[in-house]
Amino acid sequence: MAGYDTKGAGMAPRILEVFRNVAAIVPTDGLQVGPFMALMCAVAGNIALVPTNSVTPVVIPVVAGVLYRIAFQGVQATGTTATGIIGLG
Numbered sequence: 001m002a003g004y005d006t007k008g009a010g011m012a013p014r015i016l017e018v019f020r021n022v023a024a025i026v027p028t029d030g031l032q033v034g035p036f037m038a039l040m041c042a043v044a045g046n047i048a049l050v051p052t053n054s055v056t057p058v059v060i061p062v063v064a065g066v067l068y069r070i071a072f073q074g075v076q077a078t079g080t081t082a083t084g085i086i087g088l089g
Contacts, residue, residue, distance in 0.1 A: 021089035027077040034073040034087060040065065042084025050074035 024036070025033055035052050042063045048057040049068060052071040059079045067088075075085060 021087075023087050023089075025075050025085040025087045027075040027080040027085065029076050029078055030074075031045065032073050033070060033075065033088075034089065036073075036087035036089040037071050038067055038069045038088040039086070040067055040086045041082040042081055045081030045083070046079060047082050047085065048076035048078065048079030060087035 019038065021036070023033070023036075023073075025039075032050075039047070039062075040063055041047065041062050044062060046059050047062050048059045049070060049072040050057050052073050057074075057076045057079060060068075060070075062082050064082075067081075072087075075087075
């Protein structure tokens with residue numbers, strides 16, 4: 001888009017500590033959506049995450065608006081009750 005700088009000019013020297021990829025995630029059994037390095041959700045509940053380097057989902061309880069720094073590659077529909085899930089990478 002015109003007017004936007006895609007090179008990161010003027011960014012703080014700690015640029016590697018920010019997320020450059022943000023995506024809404026629709027929980028789907030067996031579908032790889034990442035990898036992502038963190039997640040947030042809009043509505044609290046459980047999230048069945050598939051961690052990176054694993055194929056076994058882990059169900060974790062999450063609170064809305066909290067940043068969870070967990071590397072993951074998928075979110076299973078089965079076991080997920082939280083909604084508005086955002087992946088950050």
